[in-house]
Amino acid sequence: MAEPYSPTARTRVTREPERAVYDRAAAYQVLDEGFICHVGFVVDNQPFVIPTGYGRSGDNLYIHGSAASRMLRNLDQGIAVCVTVTLLDGLVLARSIFNHSMNYRSVVVLGTAVAVEDSAEKLQALRALSEHILPGRWEESRQPNERELKATLVMRLPITEYSAKMRTGPPIDNEEDYSFLTWAGVVPLQMVAGSPINDPKLDPKTPVPSYxxxxxRTVAK
Incomplete structure (x- = not known):
């Protein structure tokens, strides 16, 4: 069941508001299917937008990296952050160049990230990150050791202020353009995995895991 969400003044969609989706389940579906997020922040009046992997656990987003990471060290100072995730589902070809578009699903999360200090939560967050990338891999891999955990900074961003925006369907042309003789429609796009390539140092007796x-990357709807 969809959980309604009341947007804030900062997250209410004003441009093409009919594309806004205000429920947590829809936003989480985008976050769970996405692979890369972009983290926006400002330091000394200089804006930065950094792409990175992420994971979701409950109502929190987790990002991680080296403890020496400039991005994470700045986020740890309590500055405002904007995290975006976008899925491109198709190219929308209209009859006029002006009305060409894309079918997409996107989420924007605003807030302040905090460093995860509790060791149990840190390990749980790293597992969420791993399982987000490739479900099943965590249990079949060596777990992080103490040295690796100390060298890794994990930040938690509560998903409390967010917005989702989506476009689906065919092109929308001006009425007078429907008689223009050119192909119009949608070119669907999706991320597809290729055949696995063995590590040259892999024991040839090691089977490829079923996952x-x-x-x-598709999440069941």
Whole structure:
């Protein structure tokens, strides 16, 4: 069941508001299917937007990296952050160049990230990050050791102020353009995994795990 969400003044969609989706389940579906987020922040009046991997656990987003990361060290100072995730579902070809578009799903999360200090939560967050990228891999890999955990900074961003925006369907042309003789429609796009490539140093007797050849970023709807 969809959980309604009341947008704030900062997250209410004003441009093409009919594309806004105000429920948590829809936003989480985008976050769970996405692979890369872009983290926006400002330091000394200089804006930065950094792409990175992420994971979601409950109502929190987690991002991680080296403890020496400039982005994470700045976020740890309590500055405002904007995290975006976008999924491109198709190219929308209209009859006029002006009305060409894209089908997409996107989420913007605003807030302040905090460093995860509790060791149990830190490990749980790293597991969420791993399982977000490739479900099943965490249990079949060596777990982080103490040295690796100390060298890794994990930030938690509560998903409390956010917005989702989506476009679906065919092109929308001006009425007078429907008689213009050119192809119009949608070119669907999706991320598709190729065949696995063995590490040259892999023991040839090691089988490929079942979750590798069946890998997909699509989340069941």
């Amino acid at each position: 590798v050849p069946s890998y997909s």
